[in-house]
Amino acid sequence: xxxxxxxxxxxxxxxxxxxxxxxxxxxxxxxxxxxxxxxxxxxxxxxxxxxxxxxxxxxxxxxxxxxxxxxxxxxxxxxxxxxxxxxxxxxxxxxxxxxxxxxxxxxxxxxxxxxxxxxxxxxxxxxxxxxxxxxxxxxxxxxxxxxxxxxxxxxxxxxxxxxxxxxxxxxxxxxxxxxxxxxxxxxxxxxxxxxxxxxxxxxxxxxxxxxxxxxxxxxxxxxxxxxxxxxxxxxxxxxxxxxxxxxxxxxxxxxxxxxxxxxxxxxxxxxxxxxxxxxxxxxxxxxxxxxxxxxxxxxxxxxxxxxxxxxxxxxxxxxxxxxxxxxxxxxxxxxxxxxxxxxxxxxxxxxxxxxxxxxxxxxxxxxxxxxxxxxxxxxxxxxxxxxxxxxxxxxxxxxxxxxxxxxxxxxxxxxxxxxxxxxxxxxxxxxxxxxxxxxxxxxxxxxxxxxxxxxxxxxxxxxxxxxxxxxxxx
Amino acid sequence: xxxxxxxxxxxxxxxxxxxxxxxxxxxxxxxxxxxxxxxxxxxxxxxxxxxxxxxxxxxxxxxxxxxxxxxxxxxxxxxxxxxxxxxxxxxxxxxxxxxxxxxxxxxxxxxxxxxxxxxxxxxxxxxxxxxxxxxxxxxxxxxxxxxxxxxxxxxxxxxxxxxxxxxxxxxxxxxxxxxxxxxxxxxxxxxxxxxxxxxxxxxxxxxxxxxxxxxxxxxxxxxxxxxxxxxxxxxxxxxxxxxxxxxxxxxxxxxxxxxxxxxxxxxxxxxxxxxxxxxxxxxxxxxxxxxxxxxxxxxxxxxxxxx
Numbered sequence: 001x002x003x004x005x006x007x008x009x010x011x012x013x014x015x016x017x018x019x020x021x022x023x024x025x026x027x028x029x030x031x032x033x034x035x036x037x038x039x040x041x042x043x044x045x046x047x048x049x050x051x052x053x054x055x056x057x058x059x060x061x062x063x064x065x066x067x068x069x070x071x072x073x074x075x076x077x078x079x080x081x082x083x084x085x086x087x088x089x090x091x092x093x094x095x096x097x098x099x100x101x102x103x104x105x106x107x108x109x110x111x112x113x114x115x116x117x118x119x120x121x122x123x124x125x126x127x128x129x130x131x132x133x134x135x136x137x138x139x140x141x142x143x144x145x146x147x148x149x150x151x152x153x154x155x156x157x158x159x160x161x162x163x164x165x166x167x168x169x170x171x172x173x174x175x176x177x178x179x180x181x182x183x184x185x186x187x188x189x190x191x192x193x194x195x196x197x198x199x200x201x202x203x204x205x206x207x208x209x210x211x212x213x214x215x216x217x218x219x220x221x222x223x224x225x226x227x228x229x230x231x232x233x234x235x236x237x238x239x240x241x242x243x244x245x246x247x248x249x250x251x252x253x254x255x256x257x258x259x260x261x262x263x264x265x266x267x268x269x270x271x272x273x274x275x276x277x278x279x280x281x282x283x284x285x286x287x288x289x290x291x292x293x294x295x296x297x298x299x300x301x302x303x304x305x306x307x308x309x310x311x312x313x314x315x316x317x318x319x320x321x322x323x324x325x326x327x328x329x330x331x332x333x334x335x336x337x338x339x340x341x342x343x344x345x346x347x348x349x350x351x352x353x354x355x356x357x358x359x360x361x362x363x364x365x366x367x368x369x370x371x372x373x374x375x376x377x378x379x380x381x382x383x384x385x386x387x388x389x390x391x392x393x394x395x396x397x398x399x400x401x402x403x404x405x406x407x408x409x410x411x412x413x414x415x416x417x418x419x420x421x422x423x424x425x426x427x428x429x430x431x432x433x434x435x436x437x438x439x440x441x442x443x444x445x446x447x448x449x450x451x452x453x454x455x456x457x458x459x460x461x462x463x464x465x466x467x468x469x470x471x472x473x474x
Numbered sequence: 475x476x477x478x479x480x481x482x483x484x485x486x487x488x489x490x491x492x493x494x495x496x497x498x499x500x501x502x503x504x505x506x507x508x509x510x511x512x513x514x515x516x517x518x519x520x521x522x523x524x525x526x527x528x529x530x531x532x533x534x535x536x537x538x539x540x541x542x543x544x545x546x547x548x549x550x551x552x553x554x555x556x557x558x559x560x561x562x563x564x565x566x567x568x569x570x571x572x573x574x575x576x577x578x579x580x581x582x583x584x585x586x587x588x589x590x591x592x593x594x595x596x597x598x599x600x601x602x603x604x605x606x607x608x609x610x611x612x613x614x615x616x617x618x619x620x621x622x623x624x625x626x627x628x629x630x631x632x633x634x635x636x637x638x639x640x641x642x643x644x645x646x647x648x649x650x651x652x653x654x655x656x657x658x659x660x661x662x663x664x665x666x667x668x669x670x671x672x673x674x675x676x677x678x679x680x681x682x683x684x685x686x687x688x689x690x691x692x693x694x695x696x697x698x699x700x701x702x703x704x705x706x707x708x709x710x711x712x713x714x715x716x717x718x719x720x721x722x723x724x725x726x727x728x729x730x731x732x733x734x735x736x737x738x739x740x741x742x743x744x745x746x747x748x749x750x751x752x753x754x755x756x757x758x759x760x761x762x763x764x765x766x767x768x769x770x771x772x773x774x775x776x777x778x779x780x781x
Contacts, residue, residue, distance in 0.1 A: 047606045050531075052530045052531025056533050119562065120534070169496065189556075191553050191556050191564075192502045194562040194564045244489055247493040253566050256541040257541075257551055258553040263500075329543055332566075333567055402567075411599065
């Protein structure tokens with residue numbers, strides 16, 4: 001069967017191409033949500049397109065469809081090259097991608113029909129929860145077996161991040177989903193469920209999207225700039241501090257609810273301490289760019305990865321301050337928070353994901369991207385669209401926050417932020433266009449030579465060794 | 475495999491296990507709330523309504539905890555309030571109003587009409603229409619909403635079971651307009667100060683208040699306090715501003731005036747003037763307002779008086 005191939009790189013290309021497909025579906029759903037903010041009656045009478053049902057779909061498709069499959073593809077491509085070996089069991093990796101795609105397809109069917117657990121970020125019903133958990137276990141087996149058979153004794157920091165993220169997401173997923181914990185008395189009742197819910201929801205961002213995202217950037221930046229990494233010590237320091245400080249931060253989402261004060265104190269403290277890994281990572285990124293700033297203008301991969309790093313700086317410098325009590329009192333519950341979430345997942349990790357795909361696809365498909373001009377169009381539509389989107393949401397958030405502060409009702413602030421919802425929706429439509437340019441370009445690249453995906457084994461191994469030499473030499 | 479990496483791996487996992495212990499497991503053992511005596515469990519109908527609430531994703535836009543800084547949202551949340559919840563619905567956005575105290579704030583018919591066609595009752599609202607839900611699910615959902623909060627049916631059932639008196643709607647309406655305790659305290663503290671105590675409803679103080687009033691209040695309430703200021707006459711007000719000639723203002727006492735001027739009226743364009751006026755200025759304005767309410771206009775003030 002062609003789908004379950006055991007050719008070199010076939011799992012990478014399958015994961016990335018299906019990920020691109022889910023990105024397009026997710027962005028389309030997001031555009032539908034943005035339109036509902038300005039024309040709430042646009043899907044009136046169609047239950048499965050209503051805001052409350054489509055919003056979890058948007059989150060789950062983009063988190064588990066796009067970003068997770070991107071992580072899979074990046075791991076399947078980067079880890080063998082960093083370890084100077086082949087991926088352990090390419091066929092199993094292909095199976096994993098298929099299983100994972102079935103889980104995302106299940107989400108696409110279940111969530112609009114109202115089959116949900118009703119907890120933010122943990123909406124997937126029990127059978128999909130189990131599929132996802134099994135998928136993560138399979139991923140762990142593949143990656144750890146690959147690392148175990150490596151020929152390169154030194155582990156680059158990207159491998160650290162990738163390998164640890166798999167174990168983290170498994171633990172976090174098992175703790176955070178009702179499927180696995182509802183047998184513990186009192187775990188999913190009352191306020192405790194809120195604490196567990198936000199432990200999961202924040203850490204799935206922090207330890208499943210941030211860490212592989214950073215790993216991708218750690219791989220790409222030395223590659224595109226052809227500079228050695230600025231400091232390996234800083235990269236390892238960043239790794240250990242993010243492991244230490246990310247996990248307890250979740251409670252800052254319910255900072256003014258009656259959860260125990262010490263739990264709030266821990267979450268605020270560790271949120272602020274996250275500045276340490278962020279600063280180390282960003283120093284490393286920007287100092288690696290030193291002397292090669294021209295690549296941002298010349299190379300589209302470098303451009304995407306650089307913009308992603310700048311967005312990461314914005315995200316991670318606003319985040320810790322938002323989590324402090326004084327600022328949280330003012331900004332909590334507003335659209336600012338929505339903008340912040342998109343700054344991380346769209347501005348940072350999706351931009352890094354795009355750069356990874358523009359880097360990996362031509363190398364494994366052995367042909368350049370179909371259109372350079374379309375990449376430029378993609379970049380500018382995504383950048384301008386996202387900037388408008390962020391400005392709209394941030395301004396709306398300030399309107400809400402200041403209105404509530406002087407005693408206005410939520411109803412009045414909803415009417416007041418309407419113009420900025422138009423700005424956000426225009427940005428959203430631009431982002432949809434950019435996603436369309438992207439998927440069309442990837443599609444034409446994938447089918448352009450009219451031959452099946454993947455490479456004959458010998459040829460790919462030769463190219464693989466070239467690539468591995470290149471990254472180790474950098 | 476290199477031993478160094480195994481040590482690193484074990485170290486990381488131990489750290490994560492410790493973090494999960496302190497952030498997820500410890501709050502559970504420490505804060506599991508006792509069963510509240512002021513709150514009854516959900517009825518089957520309310521529970522079905524809660525499932526509809528979770529299924530339709532209401533919690534993506536409506537939060538369910540009112541905070542200390544929320545003005546006029548009702549009682550601040552306590553951990554026992556959530557004792558009977560089998561799945562949290564705390565929410566993290568307020569695209570719609572907080573629903574922690576929504577119970578019995580509006581009648582069932584209002585909720586029914588509002589779910590079917592939100593913009594018929596709240597023009598400009600962006601809530602989706604839930605007319606596809608069907609009568610039974612809508613009534614379950616309304617039963618759930620009416621069970622929430624300080625006036626909700628679950629409190630009512632618990633109070634009646636304990637043999638307490640449950641206030642009627644009119645009595646609730648009166649407590650809503652009761653001057654809060656902190657305003658009484660503030661008023662007592664201020665009037666101990668000779669500066670404030672000397673400000674009485676006399677022409678010379680009312681004239682001083684008139685100046686502040688003309689600068690700040692007359693744009694909406696009108697120069698003579700009849701609620702017909704230029705902003706209102708030109709259609710800039712969503713709700714008509716207060717007309718101080720109405721009889722109800724005759725009954726306002728000093729703390730009531732202080733409360734309304736100082737903290738504003740939520741849901742209207744009346745701002746909390748504590749942000750821009752000093753307490754002394756507010757005291758002068760209060761004397762002018764009392765004067766207007768007393769004489770239904772400027773009365774003797776419109777003829778020149780010598781202070």
